[in-house]
Amino acid sequence: MPNIKPYKLLCLAGLLALSALSLFACAAPATGYKPSGLPGLVAFVSNREQNIHIYTIKPDGTDIRSTSSDNRTVDGLPGWSPDGSKITFSSSQSGKYEIWTMNADGSGRRKLTGLPGRCALPRWSPDGSKIVFTSEVLSTEGAKYLELFVMNADGGDVRQLTDGSTWPVEEEPQETHLAAGEHSHGGRNVWNSVPAWSPDSSKILFASNRGGFSISPILYIMNADGSDQRNFGLLIGVDASEPDWSPVTNQIVCVRGTAAKGDIWVMDASSPFPTLTARKVTENIDDNRSPVWSPDGKQIAFASDADGKKNIYIMNADGSNTRRLTYGDAININPAWR
Numbered sequence: 001m002p003n004i005k006p007y008k009l010l011c012l013a014g015l016l017a018l019s020a021l022s023l024f025a026c027a028a029p030a031t032g033y034k035p036s037g038l039p040g041l042v043a044f045v046s047n048r049e050q051n052i053h054i055y056t057i058k059p060d061g062t063d064i065r066s067t068s069s070d071n072r073t074v075d076g077l078p079g080w081s082p083d084g085s086k087i088t089f090s091s092s093q094s095g096k097y098e099i100w101t102m103n104a105d106g107s108g109r110r111k112l113t114g115l116p117g118r119c120a121l122p123r124w125s126p127d128g129s130k131i132v133f134t135s136e137v138l139s140t141e142g143a144k145y146l147e148l149f150v151m152n153a154d155g156g157d158v159r160q161l162t163d164g165s166t167w168p169v170e171e172e173p174q175e176t177h178l179a180a181g182e183h184s185h186g187g188r189n190v191w192n193s194v195p196a197w198s199p200d201s202s203k204i205l206f207a208s209n210r211g212g213f214s215i216s217p218i219l220y221i222m223n224a225d226g227s228d229q230r231n232f233g234l235l236i237g238v239d240a241s242e243p244d245w246s247p248v249t250n251q252i253v254c255v256r257g258t259a260a261k262g263d264i265w266v267m268d269a270s271s272p273f274p275t276l277t278a279r280k281v282t283e284n285i286d287d288n289r290s291p292v293w294s295p296d297g298k299q300i301a302f303a304s305d306a307d308g309k310k311n312i313y314i315m316n317a318d319g320s321n322t323r324r325l326t327y328g329d330a331i332n333i334n335p336a337w338r
Contacts, residue, residue: 035295036084041104042301042337043067043078043087044312048330054078054089056104059294059314059337061325067106075100077334079123081153084338088112088122088131099133099155104338112155119149121194125201126247129153130224132161132195132204139165146191148206150224161226164190167210192220198269199247205232207241217241219254234272242290245269248297249317255289256280264291264302266317281319290334293317301325301335 040059045052052074054067068075073093080087084104091100094111097118102109113119117136124131130150137145137160145164151157167190195206202224207217216239219232231237240254242262250269255262256278268277282288284306291302294314301314307324310331315322326332 036080036082036338038084038338040295040338041084042312042314042325042335043080044303044326044332044336045076045078045334046326046330046332048328048332052076054087054106055332057312057325059299059325061323064326065105067102067104077121078336080336080338081124082126082128087336088124090118090120090122090133099131099151110155112151113158115149115158117144123195123197124153125197125224126199127201130201132197134193134195137164146193148192148195148204148226150204150226159226161204161222162192162206162208162229164192164208164210194242196243196245196252197224198245199250205243205245205252207243216256216258219243233274236273236275238267238275238278240265244292246293246297248293248295251293251297251317253281253291253293253300255291261285261287262289264288264300264319266300279318281315281317283319292335292337294337301337303333303335 041056042059043054043056046055051071054075055064057064073091075089075091078087078089086101086103088101090097097120098111099113099119099122100109100111115135119133119135122131122133131153132148132150134146135149137147147164148161150159150161190210192206192208195204197204203221204224205219205221208220209217219238219240220229221232222229240256243252243254245252251266252269253266256265257263263280264282265278265280267274271277286304286306288302288304291300293300298317299314300317301312303310304313310333312325312332312335313322314325
């Protein structure tokens with residue numbers, strides 16, 4: 001082993017630290033970010049009224065409203081536009097799951113995609129110009145991949161960002177209902193899914209099983225055009241999924257755990273070692289999923305089976321003051337907060 005002087009090791013460590021800081025310089029709160037200013041509203045997916053539709057509810061648990069009366073369609077996986085006026089979502093209305101938009105009350109439905117595979121998990125960029133989403137891709141050999149795509153907010157200029165075919169083959173996972181919200185990583189091989197935008201709309205954070213992490217996925221980050229795909233975090237990968245990035249506090253909320261039991265964690269996006277800043281904010285034996293920030297970054301909405309069935313809950317960002325929003329025998333999942 002070469003004899004490296006201690007001061008040279010210190011210089012090397014310093015260079016690594018500076019490199020890490022430069023890599024994460026993009027992870028800063030959005031300059032001039034302002035919430036929509038509209039009254040708070042949580043969109044969520046529910047099978048109440050014998051269908052699977054998107055509903056809205058006030059953060060105090062009152063005024064539940066459905067966005068659809070069409071029992072022939074399945075709507076799910078909602079996300080708000082930055083101005084709070086529209087919802088983007090996945091729907092079976094056209095006969096296959098595509099990405100749609102609608103007004104907050106369910107009017108003005110418009111289909112944006114027309115890809116061969118099922119589309120889901122749309123997320124509007126904070127600057128309002130783009131929507132990132134997932135879609136199934138079938139290779140010439142018949143293998144199915146779940147990939148990330150991006151398009152203009154009006155549905156134009158659709159581009160594929162990830163390519164799972166370049167990674168090792170995985171076992172066939174169990175299919176789940178794509179639009180209903182129990183995130184399907186359907187098909188086989190590598191999946192890239194559950195995207196979240198950085199506050200300045202320049203980066204996309206996402207979960208993937210690339211590299212063989214099929215049981216506990218890892219968070220990755222890339223530029224908005226799909227370039228520079230790498231682990232989120234220097235040296236130490238972040239084993240997590242379902243991230244959401246607060247433009248106010250520059251913190252990331254995510255799910256860590258197993259397929260049977262997930263917990264909600266919060267970590268600092270600005271750190272080159274985000275895992276070292278991770279803090280678990282749910283302390284129970286239940287399954288907690290789909291965390292999203294409130295517009296002011298002070299609260300988190302999430303789905304949990306703490307009371308036997310999946311319902312929507314709200315808690316403070318530190319995990320305190322947990323309160324239940326939805327009740328009844330229905331399954332309520334996938335909150336999105338404006």
